[in-house]
Amino acid sequence: MSDSEEAADQGQVLVIVTATVGGFSLLVILTLFLLITGRCQWYIKSKIKSEDKKRTQYQNGHVPFPGLKTYIDPDTYEDPSQAIHEFAKEIDPSRIRIERVIGAGEFGEVCSGRLRIPGKKEIPVAIKTLKGGYTERQRRDFLREASIMGQFDNPNIIRLEGVVTKSRPVMIVVEYMENGSLDSFLRKHDGHFTVIQLVGMLRGIASGMMYLSDIGYVHRDLAARNILVHDNLVCKVSDFGLSRVLEDDPEAAYTTTGGKIPIRWTAPEAIAYRKFSSASDAWSYGIVMWEVMSYGERPYWEMSNQDVSHLVYSNSTKFLTIEFSKAVFLGKMYFKFF
Numbered sequence: 001m002s003d004s005e006e007a008a009d010q011g012q013v014l015v016i017v018t019a020t021v022g023g024f025s026l027l028v029i030l031t032l033f034l035l036i037t038g039r040c041q042w043y044i045k046s047k048i049k050s051e052d053k054k055r056t057q058y059q060n061g062h063v064p065f066p067g068l069k070t071y072i073d074p075d076t077y078e079d080p081s082q083a084i085h086e087f088a089k090e091i092d093p094s095r096i097r098i099e100r101v102i103g104a105g106e107f108g109e110v111c112s113g114r115l116r117i118p119g120k121k122e123i124p125v126a127i128k129t130l131k132g133g134y135t136e137r138q139r140r141d142f143l144r145e146a147s148i149m150g151q152f153d154n155p156n157i158i159r160l161e162g163v164v165t166k167s168r169p170v171m172i173v174v175e176y177m178e179n180g181s182l183d184s185f186l187r188k189h190d191g192h193f194t195v196i197q198l199v200g201m202l203r204g205i206a207s208g209m210m211y212l213s214d215i216g217y218v219h220r221d222l223a224a225r226n227i228l229v230h231d232n233l234v235c236k237v238s239d240f241g242l243s244r245v246l247e248d249d250p251e252a253a254y255t256t257t258g259g260k261i262p263i264r265w266t267a268p269e270a271i272a273y274r275k276f277s278s279a280s281d282a283w284s285y286g287i288v289m290w291e292v293m294s295y296g297e298r299p300y301w302e303m304s305n306q307d308v309s310h311l312v313y314s315n316s317t318k319f320l321t322i323e324f325s326k327a328v329f330l331g332k333m334y335f336k337f338f
């Protein structure tokens, strides 16, 4: 054998060996891959099963945005006072100065006042109080809102400063929004803003809702009356205590499915099957867009709730899917871009 033949032979062997090794590794990789994806699928399946059980917790089986804490339903805590301690700061009542009554809530008076923060100047706050003679259940329902709010951290979500639970009266202290709720604010200033200003308000609300959707919280009662306005027209989403009960919302009406729902703001699937999700929140956002652009007009004007739910639900396939998919689409664009 000549040297060159030997070299060619070696070359051939090398090719065969390389091909064999390559083929074998490919096989191993493929097998591993199949095994892993199989495992993953099995894992995902079992995960979905357990997720199903937790549906009530996350409402829509939502996968939280990476890097953000997932919302935890305080009702999943056996001891609700544990949830409140985990999510809300206890405030020493001597740091709170109540100034005047600004309204009445389901549980007691709502006041404005000042909160002294050590090392900082006083800040204006709104204080919700729980009136005396409450039951343990009322106390828990009252504090649930704080356990929910305390988990949020976003400039377009109303901020919880803390709670007073260790002395009477029990209080929830939140940031003070001087211009009140968005619906009456708009009616009071009918025609006074530019389109850019109105869209700026919507942008803020969308950004708050985007945040809620990212951490897996479904609001269920998004409406202009539940948005608060700060100075500079900054809008913040509020009213979280009612996200499950809705008993306190004057707009909520009983439906045939048994629950109380603010029909005019609610998506058809939520009215019909109580299927609340970030998608149904996006529907409500579409209605809020309409409220804002019309300076707080009543959605569907004077139509009765029954006619509205008929229009929205029975007639949703034609007229409304077109009209509202526009609004919902716009809403989603907002969610995406801002």
Ligand SMILES: *[C@@H]1O[C@H](CO)[C@@H](O)[C@H](O)[C@H]1NC(C)=O
Pocket: 178, 179, 230, 231
């Ligand atoms: C918001 O409220 C403050 C305090 O009440 C008031 O001075 C201000 O004019 C209000 N802003 C608007 C746009 O009405």
Ligand SMILES: *[C@@H]1O[C@H](CO)[C@@H](O)[C@H](O)[C@H]1NC(C)=O
Pocket: 314, 315, 319
């Ligand atoms: C749907 O609503 C439109 C507008 O109100 C109405 O003209 C139409 O007759 C309705 N269709 C059905 C099936 O109710």
